[in-house]
Amino acid sequence: MTPKTARWQRSLADAFDSVDALLTYLELTPDELPILRDYPAFPLKVPRGFAARMEPGNPNDPLLRQVLPLGAELHAYPGYSRDPVGDLHAIAAPGVIHKYAGRVLLVATGGCAVHCRYCFRRNFPYAEQQLSRSKLALALDYIAERPDIHEVILSGGDPLLLSDDKLFNLLTALAGIGHIRRLRIHSRIPIVLPERMTDTLLDYLSGLPVSIVLVVHANHANELSSDVGAILNRWRRRGITLLNQSVLLAGINDNVDALCNLSEKLFGFGILPYYLHLLDKAAGVGHFEVAEDTAKQLLQRMQRTLPGYLVPKLVKECAGEPNKTSIL
Numbered sequence: 001m002t003p004k005t006a007r008w009q010r011s012l013a014d015a016f017d018s019v020d021a022l023l024t025y026l027e028l029t030p031d032e033l034p035i036l037r038d039y040p041a042f043p044l045k046v047p048r049g050f051a052a053r054m055e056p057g058n059p060n061d062p063l064l065r066q067v068l069p070l071g072a073e074l075h076a077y078p079g080y081s082r083d084p085v086g087d088l089h090a091i092a093a094p095g096v097i098h099k100y101a102g103r104v105l106l107v108a109t110g111g112c113a114v115h116c117r118y119c120f121r122r123n124f125p126y127a128e129q130q131l132s133r134s135k136l137a138l139a140l141d142y143i144a145e146r147p148d149i150h151e152v153i154l155s156g157g158d159p160l161l162l163s164d165d166k167l168f169n170l171l172t173a174l175a176g177i178g179h180i181r182r183l184r185i186h187s188r189i190p191i192v193l194p195e196r197m198t199d200t201l202l203d204y205l206s207g208l209p210v211s212i213v214l215v216v217h218a219n220h221a222n223e224l225s226s227d228v229g230a231i232l233n234r235w236r237r238r239g240i241t242l243l244n245q246s247v248l249l250a251g252i253n254d255n256v257d258a259l260c261n262l263s264e265k266l267f268g269f270g271i272l273p274y275y276l277h278l279l280d281k282a283a284g285v286g287h288f289e290v291a292e293d294t295a296k297q298l299l300q301r302m303q304r305t306l307p308g309y310l311v312p313k314l315v316k317e318c319a320g321e322p323n324k325t326s327i328l
């Protein structure tokens with residue numbers, strides 16, 4: 001294990017896993033907030049570096065609100081379910097979700113570096129889809145046998161949570177399939193645990209014989225620290241395509257200033273805004289919903305304020321549809 005790899009693993013092990021400890025760190029009184037302390041199905045997990053970007057004493061900090069378990073998660077909202085985007089119906093092989101033409105999604109791991117409370121896969125049966133050696137062989141066979149698949153999307157969980165050895169072996173196998181042109185990595189880790197973005201990882205990815213697209217996930221400009229910016233700018237200069245996807249979240253980024261500031265800061269870090277998602281209606285996340293009409297109005301105001309390349313596509317994902325649905 002290299003010292004740099006050890007650093008990110010130590011940071012991950014030191015993440016906050018106690019609501020009371022996180023609130024004490026932020027100089028907040030737990031008894032004054034409608035928190036959900038004991039929820040083993042989806043416990044709190046927050047890297048300390050991400051918590052350091054939160055404003056002490058502010059219970060409405062937009063980063064804190066993304067990770068703080070609240071009692072509202074136990075409310076039953078009409079139309080919300082455990083599989084809001086139809087992932088389970090689209091499983092074609094162990095760990096392989098095949099919804100759209102030309103590409104598949106590979107659930108590389110069920111683990112994440114941070115537990116975002118709005119997560120649409122918070123109820124996903126990761127244990128059943130865990131890629132053991134035999135299941136991985138079946139997944140790779142499925143992809144190899146279908147020459148119309150040109151792109152593999154690594155998701156999860158978070159694929160960058162895999163160790164270098166496991167990640168490199170997986171990517172090498174995928175890149176060795178002749179009809180694969182692109183590998184797309186969807187990851188929150190560059191934002192919440194930038195220590196993971198080591199030179200070793202960058203050297204490996206930039207040396208693969210296929211194009212690499214890294215889709216990061218930031219919802220608010222305050223998530224984009226100078227450390228994150230320095231790392232991702234270096235990745236862009238090495239030929240990695242950088243995109244961002246966000247989720248429109250009530251009380252966090254549902255105003256035009258927050259969305260425009262995010263787009264501007266992303267571009268300053270070499271990242272293009274890609275998607276702004278309407279909330280996927282997973283059980284436990286209804287308190288984050290922003291109405292579709294409100295979302296349209298926000299995007300129209302962004303279009304009047306920003307150049308077109310800084311305005312993300314406003315989309316929603318509907319189970320069974322052959323592509324994401326553009327809202328505007």
